[in-house]
Amino acid sequence: MTDILIVDDEKDIRELISDILEDEGYSTRLAANSDEAMGQINTAPPGLLILDIWLKDSQMDGIDILKAVKRDNPEVPVVIISGHGNIEIAVAAIKQGAYDFIEKPFNIDQLLVVIRRAMEASRLRRENMQLKRRDGSQAQMLGEGAAFRSLKSQLDKVTKSNGRVMLTGPAGCGKEVAARYVHANSARADAPFVSVNCAAIEPERMEEVLFGRETPERGVEKGLLEQAHGGVIFFDEVGDMPLGTQSKILRVLVDQSFQRVGGVDKVRVDIRVISSSNRNLREAIDAGTFRQELYHRLNVVPIAMPTLEDRREDIPMLASHFIEEFNKSQGLPLRPLSDEAQALLQTMVWPGNVRQLKNVIERVLILGQGTGPITAADLPSSEAAPEEDRVILSSSLATLSLREARELFEREYLLTQINRFGGNISRTASFVGMERSALHRKLKSLGVVTTNKSGARVAQFEGAESEG
Secondary structure: OOOEEEEEHHHHHHHHHHHHHOOOOOOOEEEEEEHHHHHHHHOOOOOEEEEEHHHHHHOOOOOHHHHHHHOOOOOOOOOEEEEOOOHHHHHHHHOOOOEEEEEEEHHHHHHHHHHHHHHHHHHHHHHHHHHHHHHOOOOOOOOHHHHHHHHHHHHHHHHHOOOEEEOOOOOOHHHHHHHHHHHHOOOOOOOOEEEEEEOOOOOOHHHHHOOOOEOOEEEOOOOOHHHHOOOOOEEHHHOOOOOHHHHHHHHHHHOOOOEOOOOEEEEEEEOOOEEEEOOOOOHHHHHHOOOOOHHHHHEEEEEEEOOOOHHHHHHHHHHHHHHHHHHHHHOOOOEEEEEHHHHHHHHOOOOOEEEEEHHHHHHHHHHHOOOOOOOOHHHHHHHOOOOOOOOOHHHHOOOOOOOHHHHHHHHHHHHEEEHHHHOOOHHHHHHHOHHHHHHEEEEEEEEEEEEEEOOOEEEEEOOOOOOO
16 A cells, blocks of 8 residues: 555645655645545545644644544554644654654655655554464365355355345354355455354443443543454344344444444444344344344345255365364374264264364364274264164164064165265265165155255155055
């Protein structure tokens, strides 16, 4: 950013500074009073601001403008110049956030040195912030199955816009990872991503946390909305946001501005909003706990997140990724997954979704012995098996006739295998050792059909078909 805004009521001075800076390769804009200056800043914040303290025919002096810039655009360095310089003015300017103070008549070389240093300091701050944001929580979308590809296609489309996104799905299915993916692949990738866990913040503190506050004792304390300026704010479980706060957030979405708690000045923000919920917000609207207008403002682009059971094909890849992640972050053994362990993971029930899978992998690595492959016996669902190669019947199955039990077993077995392979009948037939045509006949006799769900083929039972 080499754009510099020069604010001085003396035309000769601002044009002289402009000519010098343009000779040095900078681009410049000029303003003669506070109205012109604030108009330029609000249109597009400059890379640096050169600001005269005393401005004729202006509603605001240089210190007032400095305060406003540091409030709304804190990343913009400000160099103060004045022909009436004294130590008190310099100290006041530095206290309000000015980078440096130069007294008129100034030395050109001195001015250029200060500007270069200010621009370099600003660049280093931006790079430091970007490095801090590139931590282990950065989005990684992993998968190959049809449900995953459908989800990723939708997310890729919304990265190209500024539209508000509502992610829905049960807990643990990766809603925050999806939100971070949208941010990381958008034009706002270098700006902040701020996550707000609406369920974890006490209702009476929600407004201070979001909007910040101003007190005589502690001055300005920025809230999460202000910290997200220029980037993305993610309202996780937005259905848990208090009703009173909902109305104020609605106003922020309309005006892109707000007041801090205890403050009087309007704080302008440029943010993109992504929300998530594992609840039915339409039911919450009917119950009077969620504002309908806010729902429509947030639900511009609704995206339903698939569950882990919708993504059984992706389970081996996700599990292997978590093994590598725990090896890097905790030094846990880098153990491969055996074929039997992969198959068992793909057939397990996952009410906690991807989060539960991650927890299971961490538990296995912590409690496991050695560095050999993870086997089916290492996984939680196999802990109750008393003997190898023995199937334990449920009480309901044990009361059935052989024909009924066999039919029930075949149905559940084939349902599990088809879903494991993402609805792919050819792969299922190959694994279970049947001809494809024979498998189709068997599925028909058992009342098993495949349908589309979350972009993938899913098998389900629809009642036994007549074989006659």
